[in-house]
Amino acid sequence: MISHAEALLYGFCSFMKNLEKIAVIGAGTMGSGIAGQIANSGRKVLLIDMCADEDHPNAFAEAGYRRLLNPKQPGLIHPDAGHRIRLGNLRDHFEELSNYDWVAEAVVERLEIKQEIYHRLNAVTNDKTIITSNTSTIPIRLLTEGLPESFCRRFAVTHFFNPVRFMRLLELVGSDRTDPEILDRLEDFCDRALGKGVIRCGDTPGFLANRIGVYSLQLALFKALELNLPAGEADAIFGRPMAFPKTGVFGLYDLIGIDLMADVVKSLKQILPGNDAFHAVSAELPLIASMIKNQQTGNKKGKGFYKVGENGDRYELNHRSQQYEPYAKPSIAIAAQAERASLKALLEDDSLYGQYAWQVLSEVLVYSASLIPEVTDDLVAIDDAMKLGYNWVNGPFEMLDMLGVDYVASRLESQGRLVPDFMEKGRKAGFYALRGNRLSTLQTNANHAAIQRPEGVLRFSEVRRQIKPQQATESASWYEHDGIVVVEFHSKANVLNQDSMNILADALQNVSPRGNKGLIVHNDAQHFSCGVDLSRVREFFDKDDLDGLDSFLKHFQETVMALKNASFPVVVAPVGMSIGGGYEVVLHSAEVICHANSVMGLVESGVGLIASGGGCKETLYRWVEKLNCENEIDDACWKAFMNLGYGATTASPLLALEQAMLRENDRYEINRDRIYASAKESIVSGNNQKPLVRGNLKMPGKPLFDKMIDWLNEALAKGRLMSHDTAVATEIATIVTGGNIDPGRLFSEADFLEAERRSFLKLVQTRQTQERIMSLLDLGKALRN
Numbered sequence: 053m054i055s056h057a058e059a060l061l062y063g064f065c066s067f068m069k070n071l072e073k074i075a076v077i078g079a080g081t082m083g084s085g086i087a088g089q090i091a092n093s094g095r096k097v098l099l100i101d102m103c104a105d106e107d108h109p110n111a112f113a114e115a116g117y118r119r120l121l122n123p124k125q126p127g128l129i130h131p132d133a134g135h136r137i138r139l140g141n142l143r144d145h146f147e148e149l150s151n152y153d154w155v156a157e158a159v160v161e162r163l164e165i166k167q168e169i170y171h172r173l174n175a176v177t178n179d180k181t182i183i184t185s186n187t188s189t190i191p192i193r194l195l196t197e198g199l200p201e202s203f204c205r206r207f208a209v210t211h212f213f214n215p216v217r218f219m220r221l222l223e224l225v226g227s228d229r230t231d232p233e234i235l236d237r238l239e240d241f242c243d244r245a246l247g248k249g250v251i252r253c254g255d256t257p258g259f260l261a262n263r264i265g266v267y268s269l270q271l272a273l274f275k276a277l278e279l280n281l282p283a284g285e286a287d288a289i290f291g292r293p294m295a296f297p298k299t300g301v302f303g304l305y306d307l308i309g310i311d312l313m314a315d316v317v318k319s320l321k322q323i324l325p326g327n328d329a330f331h332a333v334s335a336e337l338p339l340i341a342s343m344i345k346n347q348q349t350g351n352k353k354g355k356g357f358y359k360v361g362e363n364g365d366r367y368e369l370n371h372r373s374q375q376y377e378p379y380a381k382p383s384i385a386i387a388a389q390a391e392r393a394s395l396k397a398l399l400e401d402d403s404l405y406g407q408y409a410w411q412v413l414s415e416v417l418v419y420s421a422s423l424i425p426e427v428t429d430d431l432v433a434i435d436d437a438m439k440l441g442y443n444w445v446n447g448p449f450e451m452l453d454m455l456g457v458d459y460v461a462s463r464l465e466s467q468g469r470l471v472p473d474f475m476e477k478g479r480k481a482g483f484y485a486l487r488g489n490r491l492s493t494l495q496t497n498a499n500h501a502a503i504q505r506p507e508g509v510l511r512f513s514e515v516r517r518q519i520k521p522q523q524a525t526e527s528a529s530w531y532e533h534d535g536i537v538v539v540e541f542h543s544k545a546n547v548l549n550q551d552s553m554n555i556l557a558d559a560l561q562n563v564s565p566r567g568n569k570g571l572i573v574h575n576d577a578q579h580f581s582c583g584v585d586l587s588r589v590r591e592f593f594d595k596d597d598l599d600g601l602d603s604f605l606k607h608f609q610e611t612v613m614a615l616k617n618a619s620f621p622v623v624v625a626p627v628g629m630s631i632g633g634g635y636e637v638v639l640h641s642a643e644v645i646c647h648a649n650s651v652m653g654l655v656e657s658g659v660g661l662i663a664s665g666g667g668c669k670e671t672l673y674r675w676v677e678k679l680n681c682e683n684e685i686d687d688a689c690w691k692a693f694m695n696l697g698y699g700a701t702t703a704s705p706l707l708a709l710e711q712a713m714l715r716e717n718d719r720y721e722i723n724r725d726r727i728y729a730s731a732k733e734s735i736v737s738g739n740n741q742k743p744l745v746r747g748n749l750k751m752p753g754k755p756l757f758d759k760m761i762d763w764l765n766e767a768l769a770k771g772r773l774m775s776h777d778t779a780v781a782t783e784i785a786t787i788v789t790g791g792n793i794d795p796g797r798l799f800s801e802a803d804f805l806e807a808e809r810r811s812f813l814k815l816v817q818t819r820q821t822q823e824r825i826m827s828l829l830d831l832g833k834a835l836r837n
Contacts, residue, residue: 071182071241073152075100077142077169079116082186083158085216088120088127091136092217092648093245093722098152103143113139127217129648129704150176154238156210158186161319166195174203182234184210188262189319192227192255204229208238211259212248213441218649220724221441222248223259243506247648247722249440251433257323260427260434261441263330264448266316268416270333272301275411277339279404283357283368288382289405293390293398294413295445302368306356311349314340329419339371381832391544396455413451414469417460420448421472425496431474431483432493432503443578449483449493457482484517491517510729512538513576523558525551530559536735537563537571541634546577547585548633550604556637557611563620570621570735573637574728580650583632584608586659586825593816601816605809608633608665613801616640616666621738625731627724631655631701635713636665639674642741644718645731646705652713653701657780658834660821663696664812668787669804671695673746674712686752692788693760697781717742748798751790760785774836776820783811 072095076087079101087099104111117139120127128134140148149155155173159165166185173183179202185195188211196204208226213219222242226235235252242248253259258266276286287300297304305313314336321334343349343356348369350356357369359376367376386405390398399410420434428434435447452460457478461471474496483494491514492500503514521529527543528551539559541552556573563571574580592601615622615637624641626634629651638644638652646652654663654671662668675688675695694700695711702708705720717740721727734740764781767773773781787807790797815821820837827835 070237071153071245072096074098074154074156075149075152077101077155077157078159078186079113079139080158080160081119081214082212082216083156084116084119085127085214086156086158086186086212087116087137088133089212089216089246091133092129093247094136095245096136096138098138098140098145098148100140100142100145103141109141109144110139113141125215125218126703127215129217130706132706146172147176149173149181151178152181154182154184154241156184156186158212161187161189163190163194166190167197170195170199170203170207174199179206181206182238183207184238186210186212188259188316189257189323191257191323192225192230196227196229201229205231206234208235209255210238210242211253213261219441220247220249221261221437222246222250223253223261223437223441224250225253225255225259227255240506243509243723244726245722247724249436249723249725251437251440253433254427256427257325258320260423260437262316262320263324263423263427264416264420264434264438265442266313266320267330267333267419268412268442269301269304269313270317270330271415272412273305273337274333275408276301277337277371279408280371281404281408282371284379285382285384285405286408288384288387289398289409290412293387294395294409295451297443302357306350306358309350309352310340310356311344314344329415329422339374342374343369395451396459399455410463414460414464417448417452418464418469418472418475421452421475421478424474429496430493445578449478452478453482453484486518489518505725508729509723509725510732511576511725512540512574512728515728516540522562523555525555527551528555530555530562532566532568534732535567535569536732537566537568539571539573540575541573541581542575542577543585545582546575546579546634547582548608548637549585549588550607553608553611557607557614560611560614560618563618568620570623570738571615571618572623572625572728572731572735573615573641574623574625574731575627576724576728577628579628579634580626580630581632581634581637582629583634583655584665586829589661589816590822590825590829593822598813598817602809602813605664605812608636609805609809612636612640612666613805616642616744618642621735621741623731623734625727626650626652627727632663633665633667636663636667636670639670640666640744642743643734644714645727645734646714646718646720647724647727648704648720648722650705650708650720651701651703652708653699654696655699655701657697657699657777657784658824659828660776660780660818660824661815662780662783662787662808662811664808666801666805666808668692668696668784668808669746669801670744671712672749672788672804673744674715676749677715678712683750685749686756689752689756689788690760693781693784696784696788697777715742746801748800751793751795751797751799753790753793753795753797755795757785757789757791760789776818776824776837779818779820780815783815787811 074090075098076083079099087097090097099113101112103109208230211223213221239250243250272290283302287303291298291300324330347353348355359367366379368379370377386398386401431449435449438444438447461479464471477498478494485492485500487500490502492502495501519531521531523530527549528541530539537559539556622641623643624638625645626638627647630638631653632655635652654667656663672692675691676685679688681688702711705714708714721730764778768778824835827833
């Protein structure tokens with residue numbers, strides 16, 4: 053049964069009744085992840101694996117289920133979702149599959165094992181059961197060899213990416229015998245119910261994402277070793293400065309598993325055409341072989357290219373000596389410049405870092421362009437594959453447009469290198485262009501055609517290329533789109549500063565005068581907002597400018613209060629992380645439409661501060677509402693005290709609802725690409741708005757405040773808290789109880805806001821808070837003191 057909370061938030065489960073009975077064969081990492089995501093969609097699923105033994109026949113399936121409960125990377129959006137997963141085994145439960153709608157096979161990548169399962173499925177299932185494989189390397193013609201036409205018509209590949217809950221890409225592959233209607237049903241279901249960005253791929257080696265992604269990683273690894281770049285320096289370049297994930301290449305190898313990456317490379321080497329550029333970087337490296345032999349296979353073994361010592365310090369492997377040395381975060385000026393403003397500046401830099409960046413990126417761009425039209429004739433499929441499957445900020449063709457196609461092609465020619473035919477076609481008009489006010493892409497016939505997305509899929513990152521901002525800074529912009537004002541944060545990690553709040557304030561003031569229907573705050577970045585810019589806070593205390601800091605805090609509070617009190621519909625639509633000040637923006641919206649994997653919370657206590665943009669205030673009000681205790685609010689005060697003191701975060705909207713971080717009118721979408729369209733529809737209807745009514749609260753005052761201080765002193769004595777933790781928590785206790793006042797005194801929103809600013813300014817002047825901020829900014833480490 054779906055709980056009350058789920059019924060309120062599952063806005064996507066009332067469709068696609070034609071794929072209700074689903075089973076997954078194989079309870080390994082991928083199979084259990086697929087089953088978990090099906091359960092996350094509100095559907096029941098049967099997860100089966102080999103029969104372990106007579107006493108515990110479902111032991112393998114049970115182990116798969118336990119993987120979903122890993123608190124570091126939970127596969128379920130709520131514990132209750134696990135109740136929809138039934139466990140079984142191939143001996144006792146295989147016959148049940150006779151009337152299932154979809155059976156997804158996700159066993160080990162061994163052809164003979166898969167074929168044996170398919171022959172059994174052919175004998176058991178009816179002619180309407182869809183059968184898919186999660187393979188990433190084996191062609192369909194081999195998977196279905198010897199099977200009848202009736203089976204081949206309902207067979208396809210659904211290649212999920214790991215971890216299934218969090219990785220957005222699904223590569224959907226059919227053969228020339230697959231019924232097109234089967235592919236349509238799978239695409240619609242995996243998009244709407246499972247939240248995937250579905251890309252249709254041809255049955256070619258490696259499909260799209262791994263074909264380019266593994267090549268780019270191998271190339272980056274080879275070039276770093278060739279140029280004798282230390283792992284940390286290579287990752288500092290082949291990371292955020294090039295709009296790739298911050299792990300870089302060596303960090304990503306550790307994350308994936310060095311032995312697993314070696315197996316993937318071997319598989320691609322065997323199946324790719326002999327003339328493919330991949331073969332130039334596919335040779336087994338002595339370093340990799342030695343590391344695998346020594347079980348230095350990455351994070352799962354606690355050591356790879358990096359390791360963390362017992363003291364918590366990080367070390368990196370010296371490529372030449374193969375010894376671990378203390379890791380120091382590289383400070384590379386050209387990398388910082390590239391990340392902040394200009395990738396081209398990095399590519400043109402004469403240093404070893406510039407050479408590395410150009411040698412890697414130019415080859416990746418050439419390789420990507422060479423796959424059209426051999427592997428696909430759709431450049432959007434390639435760009436989406438890399439963004440959704442490898443978390444690139446921009447796809448290869450988007451990067452070519454940003455750099456200038458002619459710039460890249462001309463530089464290749466100056467080095468005597470071949471320019472791929474499709475890259476040559478893009479030199480005149482680029483790969484993306486506006487045609488008739490629609491975003492279009494270059495086709496193989498050299499014309500441009502409008503991008504086609506499924507109904508309800510709408511990315512603001514594409515919309516904004518078709519409209520002009522009304523006001524813009526480096527940190528944020530606001531637009532008008534279809535009669536709705538849209539505010540977008542776009543600083544690094546979308547941290548908030550004075551410019552961000554000025555843009556939001558200006559947008560709010562221009563909704564009604566310009567005849568707009570309402571306002572949406574949204575962006576397509578990895579994270580909605582990681583809070584207030586701590587480097588700006590540091591500037592204030594370095595200059596001893598407390599008045600300037602207080603002015604910033606007050607303006608922040610005034611802006612979110614204007615958002616809260618708006619006379620028109622407001623939707624804040626966050627994705628990724630909304631923490632600290634970013635979450636305070638979310639807290640002051642009459643309606644929130646977020647993503648199923650949204651992370652929310654007020655984490656300021658970790659850096660020795662308190663939420664001072666209305667976060668403490670709103671946390672207390674929400675617990676008062678949730679516990680329905682307007683007259684006796686002690687329990688709500690304790691809840692708020694604990695949430696704020698521990699910097700609690702939640703990893704899904706269902707958990708956020710339980711922790712009073714979302715309200716019952718708030719909703720979520722399981723597919724990120726459907727959030728913006730859903731927000732627009734909600735603004736137009738205005739039916740789901742719930743104003744945040746905040747009357748005066750009767751504060752418990754000194755008696756409860758003293759109890760909280762006693763609790764803190766006991767926790768400090770037992771070593772559960774550090775001394776500065778108690779100083780921060782004392783300020784939180786002061787705010788949520790009223791502090792050293794007589795019980796019954798009424799506090800208004802204005803009282804709470806003033807108390808927040810007062811506590812923030814008090815804490816920011818302490819040495820301990822300043823040390824915490826500097827440690828995080830300079831060393832990337834959280835400091836406890």
